[in-house]
Amino acid sequence: MELIGHEAATAAFKQAVASGRPHHGWLLTGPPGIGKASFAEAAAIWLLAGAPEGRGFSAAAASQAANFVREGSHPDFRRLVRTSDDKGKLRTVIRVDEVRAMQAVLAQTPSLAAWRVVLVDSADEMNLNAANSLLKHLEEPPAQTIFLLVSHAPGRLLPTIRSRCRLLRMKPLADAEVARVLDDIADGLDESDRDALVRMAGGAPGRALAMAEPGVAALEASMMQLAQLPVAEAEAAALALARSLAGKTAAGRYAAFLSRAPTLLAEAARTQSGPRLAQTIEDWHAATTLAASAGPLTLDPLTVSHDIARRIARLGS
Numbered sequence: 033m034e035l036i037g038h039e040a041a042t043a044a045f046k047q048a049v050a051s052g053r054p055h056h057g058w059l060l061t062g063p064p065g066i067g068k069a070s071f072a073e074a075a076a077i078w079l080l081a082g083a084p085e086g087r088g089f090s091a092a093a094a095s096q097a098a099n100f101v102r103e104g105s106h107p108d109f110r111r112l113v114r115t116s117d118d119k120g121k122l123r124t125v126i127r128v129d130e131v132r133a134m135q136a137v138l139a140q141t142p143s144l145a146a147w148r149v150v151l152v153d154s155a156d157e158m159n160l161n162a163a164n165s166l167l168k169h170l171e172e173p174p175a176q177t178i179f180l181l182v183s184h185a186p187g188r189l190l191p192t193i194r195s196r197c198r199l200l201r202m203k204p205l206a207d208a209e210v211a212r213v214l215d216d217i218a219d220g221l222d223e224s225d226r227d228a229l230v231r232m233a234g235g236a237p238g239r240a241l242a243m244a245e246p247g248v249a250a251l252e253a254s255m256m257q258l259a260q261l262p263v264a265e266a267e268a269a270a271l272a273l274a275r276s277l278a279g280k281t282a283a284g285r286y287a288a289f290l291s292r293a294p295t296l297l298a299e300a301a302r303t304q305s306g307p308r309l310a311q312t313i314e315d316w317h318a319a320t321t322l323a324a325s326a327g328p329l330t331l332d333p334l335t336v337s338h339d340i341a342r343r344i345a346r347l348g349s
Contacts, residue, residue, distance in 0.1 A: 034090050035074040036212050037205040038067060042088050044200060045075050049083055056173035057181065057197035064184045065238030066204050069153045072180040076149040077101050079178060080108055097145065108142045110134040112152040128161035138174045148177045155181040156188050163190050170196040204235020213237035214244065224249035232291050243291060245284030255289070255296055259347040266345035274337035286333050290323040293340045300347050315343035
């Protein structure tokens, strides 16, 4: 699939390669979900395909290198990510074992391409031992090797890692670009659902895709209606909304609810004053914290949804 957006970052990378002496380490930063990992993979494929001429990285999208990279079989490409343990559970960090596993490859010359590429997704997830092991490669980089480090929070990385990489700040996509990503990848969405997802995405197509399922537009309408109901009807409506988001088939709409609810409260706060403003700010803070904690703490969706829905319902009181 063709990379959508990030033209400035693409041009900077291609220009560096065209110079004949590209920096060996690239730190790709920006908010989660904007396509940093997609950019890194597209750049790696383009480089491994021989840096063909053409718009962006698209000339390499259907190459043999692309097939090998996506199948995980390219001998000159390594992707460092979190792995699963013996029970099949995804580990919380990238371990030093994953970094050490690529050392044999880095000790050899590239076999199919002129370059080798190591993609770390994400560098924020390396534990200290893994970070120090990767740092050694960045300090003494093997010849013809490019390291692409995806980072959502570069301030958490070792300063020595940051100092040995060229920083490439990536920006959120325009709404029209997010819509194109949804049209390419997400099936079964009508125009109203797509438009609602674009509004919620904030320029991050990855966020939109995580919420992409039919009914998102209707969910947004239900939330707006809940914010306008009189007190006598609000509690029952809040509970009904929460129950509709608690099932296993509602994962996308639940994610959309968690994304949209704090924004809805913030929008309401901008029109208020006095005690109502203070209450809405308190509700916004609580909803934001709860929405951010729901996934990492595996909180019960019904409990989370009901709590936040009741805060939205207070807007109509």
